[in-house]
Amino acid sequence: MAKESGRKLIAQNRKARHDFHIEDTFEAGLVLTGTEVKSLRAGQASLVDGFVELANGEAWLLQVHIPEYTQGTWTNHEARRRRKLLLNRHEIDKIDQRVQTKGLTVIPLSLYFKDGRAKVEIALARGKKQHDKRHAIAERQAKAEARNELGRRLKGRE
Structure with missing residues (x-):
């Protein structure tokens, strides 16, 4: 083998x-x-x-x-x-x-x-404390939204 x-x-x-x-x-x-x-x-x-x-x-x-x-x-x-x-x-x-x-x-x-x-x-x-977990989730969502918005602008949709 x-x-x-x-x-x-x-x-x-x-x-x-x-x-x-x-x-x-x-x-x-x-x-x-x-x-x-x-x-x-x-x-x-x-x-x-x-x-x-x-x-x-x-x-x-x-x-x-x-x-x-x-x-x-x-x-x-x-x-x-x-x-x-x-x-x-x-x-x-x-x-x-x-x-x-x-x-x-x-x-x-x-x-x-x-x-x-x-x-x-x-x-x-x-x-992590509960508020730290919520903060991390909110931060991750904000980054994803910014990345999606940048992608839409680069494609000329808005």
């Missing part, structure tokens, strides 16, 4: 960028079982409720849903089990220090295969 190359996106947490201010991102490997990898290759996963916990110098991915593999037998995995993240020691220490001092949280942004290996992009994030 030929070795895979490139990046194949499996799942993305679109809601994260709406609910949080992203301050820094990291790429981490995942410790997975065989049926989890097969389920991911089928393109099934959900990062919506996921978060990262740091305990005893290790990083753990929690509440990420990878459904059971349909052709799996008794060797199948739990859908929402704890999964260990593979990060360098200095990355774990940096994340832990910023979580402790600045009150940030660590959330998964996307899950993908990179050169045949499962990776997760995690982010240090600060939660």
Whole structure:
């Protein structure tokens, strides 16, 4: 079998960028079982409720849903089990220090295969307040309206 190359996106947490201010991102490997990898290759996963916990110098991915593999037998995995993240020691220490001092949280942004290996992009994030979310939506709509108006004027419709 030929070795895979490139990046194949499996799942993305679109809601994260709406609910949080992203301050820094990291790429981490995942410790997975065989049926989890097969389920991911089928393109099934959900990062919506996921978060990262740091305990005893290790990083753990929690509440990420990878459904059971349909052709799996008794060797199948739990859908929402704890999964260990593979990060360098200095990355774990940096994340832990910023979580402790600045009150940030660590959330998964996307899950993908990179050169045949499962990776997760995690982010240090600060939660947005409700008024911040409304402001971001209004700003996005204003930019879209300005872009549409400029397009109409360039086409000579007005």
